[in-house]
Amino acid sequence: MVITAVGGSLAAQNVFGGVHHHRYEQAASHRPADWPYQVGVIPSHANCFQDRAEVARLAQALTKGGTAVVGSANQVPSGGVLVGMGGVGKTQLAANYARSAWQAGGVDVLVWITADSRTATVTRLAQAAAEILGLDSGAPQRDAQAFLAWLEPKAGQPVCRWLIVLDDVADPADLNGLWPPLSQHGQVVVTTRRRDAALARSGRRMLEVGLFTKSEAVAYLAQVLALGGRHEPELELAALAENLGRLPLALAQAAAYLFDADIGCAAYRALLADRTRTLADTAPDALPDDQPHSVAAAWSLSIDRADALRPAGLARRLLHLAAFLDPNGIPQDVLISPPTLIHLTEQRDLALGSPAGQVTADEAVDALRVLHRLSLIDHTPDAPHQAVRVHQLIQRTIRDTLTAERHHLARTAADGVIAAWPEVERDTGLVPALRANTTVLTTHAESALYQSGVHEALKRTGNSLGEAGQVTAAIDYFDNMTAATAHHLGPDHPDALTTRGCLARWRGEAGDVAGAATAYAELLQDRMRVLGPDHPDTLTTRHNVAYWQGETGDAAGAATALARLLQDRIRVLGPDHPGTLTTRSVLAHWRGEAGDVAGAATAYAELLQDRMRVLGPDHPGTLTTRHNVARWRGEAGDADGAAEAFAELLQDRMRVLGPDHPDTLHTRHLLAYWRGEAGDADGAAEAFAELLQDRMRILGPDHPHTLLTRGNLARWRGRAGDAAGAVTAFSQLLEDRTRVLGTDHPDTLISRGDLARWRGETGDAVGAAEAFAELLQDRMRVLGPDHPDTLTTRISLARWKRKAEEERRGPNELGADDDG
Missing domain, CATH: 1.10.8 (Helicase, Ruva Protein; domain 3)
Incomplete structure (x- = not known):
């Protein structure tokens, strides 16, 4: 709530003439002996009234007279009139001040007016004129004006200290011509929920009364x-x-x-x-x-009034949608999205009984401003990601009134969330807000989001968590969603099977590659049974089974499975289908990982021609294929050519996707890597240092890609000659990866290997050998004895054991040199 102190007079216009002027002169003869005088009843003191900071602020604002408009809000912009929701204690604050002033003898005349309408205000002012001045002309408006004029200080007239309280002003227009005058001996306190500009006139001082702390x-x-x-x-x-x-x-x-x-x-x-x-x-x-x-x-009258203001009939419907979303912040784009505008149009036409034209985004914004003016929401367009805030009890009250509309409103709100969700998640402020809104929406109307299938907002939220690096949260999310989908739709519903696939994917991304492979294999059996062998979803699951088979270390087996799948995808989907092209891409990858580097490079070059023809040069799939062509060119031994190709690709990804897109950042990553492999270790370290700053800014310090960049920066600094610095950096990285990813995540194990290697490079061959021996045991346990990383660890252990033995024998003993 807000307390706004106001100065300035709108009253006491020259309405006095004839008999009214004569009676005013008689009234002006009232002397201090006739005072103190109270008109109206001050509300009773609230039980356990809290002596909040606003009490002192109100008193200070009125020290030299003036007007205080008491309202409510969560924040007080400089110079703004803040008026807010009912129920925060505006009336009690005003009553406390009035009672204290009266009991302390600080005022001679006190008038308490319930000003919820112009008629009520005029009536009470006229009553004050009758009781204090003896005026009763039968014309309340004239008598009210006479009383306001009497409040004006007059030369030779006894000083009267007065306090006028205008409580619960419903419409600022109701006070036109009725504002008490500016006086150093008079004070006015106004309580209102309104935030109209009419309340922010020059000289009115504003104070905030918010929720309880x-x-x-x-x-x-x-x-x-x-x-x-x-x-x-x-x-x-x-x-x-x-x-x-x-x-x-x-x-x-x-x-x-x-x-x-x-x-x-x-x-x-x-x-x-x-x-x-x-x-x-x-x-x-x-x-x-x-x-x-x-x-x-408490808010029903405000809602009715908001719905009657221009643009009529929209405010209530927008508030209905907002009641299902995050009270702490709803992106404005959700509430002005095409699905929302279609809904508002349909509802307005239904209420009017005839079409009234499409509701526009501007009209929706105007309706939000109306809700803001009546303190039903806080609307801050300058904070677009959390532009609309609604108190949770207003939301609860709204939802309690909705029955048959509940499911439709919830799905419309979800449609708005998806419409506002960017295809490329560049905005790191918007996307978390959209996820939060989906979570709240699910809490209030879960069944609606599973009606006739899983709403896209649910899947998008979970995948967004994983893509933001919160893989553990993504696993928990899809674990819960798997159970909910089976409950609402049945375990064999296609969406239930899809949700299981999402869960398997993020298990793999979290490091449990064996668990992911097993989960996809089980899912494949169910999709074969429910959908048949040639259903596109079945083929997609076969693709994922093969991919995670490769991630477990069986690159050759993955390539074989993908080669069989490719034949079926060509038969069922055709050679140019995106799924077919994707299988060709992953097949080339695992052939390369299995040792056929030249074959992988050739396959990607051929795929690039087809993706250029089918998708065009700027399609993300085409750019990804160029990425793979460049990578395998480097793997084939042409590091300079790879660096040059990645530099060209970076320009196109910057143009098409923007500088902060994950694919753009990944291209910068590999450009730096291949520059280093081409012999420029210093340049690679510098490029990784620059990339790290951007990944920290965009993704945060704990995102797996940020941690990956830190690892590469440490590695290339070591290769540039700073082995001790590499040890320090890898030691710090290992701590963070263990904290974020866990002890058995493949990336954590990689950091242990890097740390062991660079310990050896600083001269501690014994320590390196011991560290590799411990790492080998864990890689055997986590990855199995035949995984490529396990085999690499065996080779490293043998190397550093040999180095340690050479150190033990000393320089005078004969032994073979090792340039490894």
């Missing part, structure tokens, strides 16, 4: 419960406060319910979490502190 919320609950002899653990109080979003109104009503139902915080939290209950079910029978509305009803 964590400590205030816990203190409030503890004090209220203690009055009834109840005590709860602080952790339970804190958890309940967070469940209720630290909204004062909700906390007060929850405390009353605890007494009425004779239950504890944990039981009340369970009621809140029960999706079969509405928020109204958790309200007490009798509201505390003379509150006029339950939490569930």
Whole structure:
């Protein structure tokens, strides 16, 4: 909420003439002996009123007179009028100030006005004119103006210290011509939920009244419960406060319910979490502190008013969609996406009974601004990734009113998330926000997202986690999703099988290549049974079985399996199908890994011609094939040619994908590598150092690709002559890889091998041999005795044992030189 102190007068226009002027002169003769005088009733003091920082700020704002507009918000922009949601204690703050001023003798005249309409405001001002000035013309507007004019300081007139409270202003326009005058002896406090520019006039000072802080919320609950002899653990109080979003109104009503139902915080939290209950079910029978509305009803009038403002009929529907998304931040693009606009158009046409034209993105933004003005949301377009924030209890209240529409709204919200999801995840701020919104949406309407199949937002979220480097989170996500898909759709539904494939993929990416291979083999049997041998999904699973077979170390077996698959894909899909081209690519890769380097280079060159013809030169698949052509050119011994090809590819990837795309970064990685292999170790180290800065910025310090770049930087610094620096860097990298990936991840094992090697290069051959001996045992256990990495470790162990033996014999003993 916001407290805004305002100066300036809109009242006391020259409406006095004839008899009204004469009666005003009589009223002006009132002397201090007639005071103090109070019109209207100050609301009763709230139980356990919290002496918040806003209390002192309000008093300070009014020290020299003026106007305070009391509202609510989470942040206070400089010079802005902030007015926010109901329930944060605006009225109680104003009442506390008014009561304190009255009891301390700080004011001579106090008028409390419930200003929820212009009529109510005029009526109460006219009542003040009648009670204080003796004016009762039968024309409330004239009498109200007479009272406001009387508040103006007049020469020779006794000083009157006055305080006017305009509580719960529903529309700033209701106060046109009714603002009390600016006076060093007068004060005005206005409470409102509105954030209209009309409230931000010159001279009005704004203060914020927000939600309770964590400590205030816990203190409030503890004090209220203690009055009834109840005590709860602080952790339970804190958890309940967070469940209720630290909204004062909700906390007060929850405390009353605890007494009425004779239950504890944990039981009340369970009621809140029960999706079969509405928020109204958790309200007490009798509201505390003379509150006029339950939490569930606190915003209904604001919603009605928002829906009536231009563009009419859109605000409520947008709020309905927002009720299913992340209260901490919804990207604006989700709420102005094509699926959202189609939904808004259909709903508006249905309400009007005839077509009214397509709702535009600008109209949707205008509706968001309306919701913001009435403090139903916080809309900050300058923070597009979290442009819309909604209090969780407003969301709960909205969802409780939705029944038949619930599934449709949830799927529309999910459609909006997917529409806003970029094909290339360059924006590292947007994508986490989209994942968070999908997670919240799933919590509130899981069944809707499995209706007639798995919604794309669910799969996209899990894969995005893995592609962002959060492979463990991706595994957990797809593990849960596999169970949910089987529950909602059955274990043999195609989407259930697809979800199992996603889980297998990320198990492999996390380092469990054997587990991935086994999971894909099991999935293949089920897809063969359910879909048949020639279904495209079955063929895709065969492809993945072969790929992970290669990752387990059986490159030749993978190549054989892919060669058989290629024949079936050509037969079923045709030679130019993307799946067929992908199988040709992976077949070439494993042939090269199996030792046929020249064959791999030739196969990729032929594939490039076909991808250029089918997909065009700028298609990501074509660029990937150029990448592989360059790589195997280098593997065939032409390091200079590989470096030159990667330099050319980098320019095209920069142009097509942008500088921060993962494929662009990977191309920079291999360009640096092949420059080093071509003899420029210093240049390779410098390029990896530059790449590391960008990967840190884009992916973060713990992403596997960032860690990979650190490993290459250390390696090329070592090859450039800094063996000791390489040892230090690999030691630090090993700690981080163990923490992030685990002790048995292949990358962690690679770091152990690199560290052992460079320990040897610094002269510690004995230490290197010991480290390789320990690594061999773990690689045997994790990868098996025939895996290429296990065999490489055997060779390294033998080398460094020989080096250690030479060191032991000393320089005067005969022995063969080893330039290895």
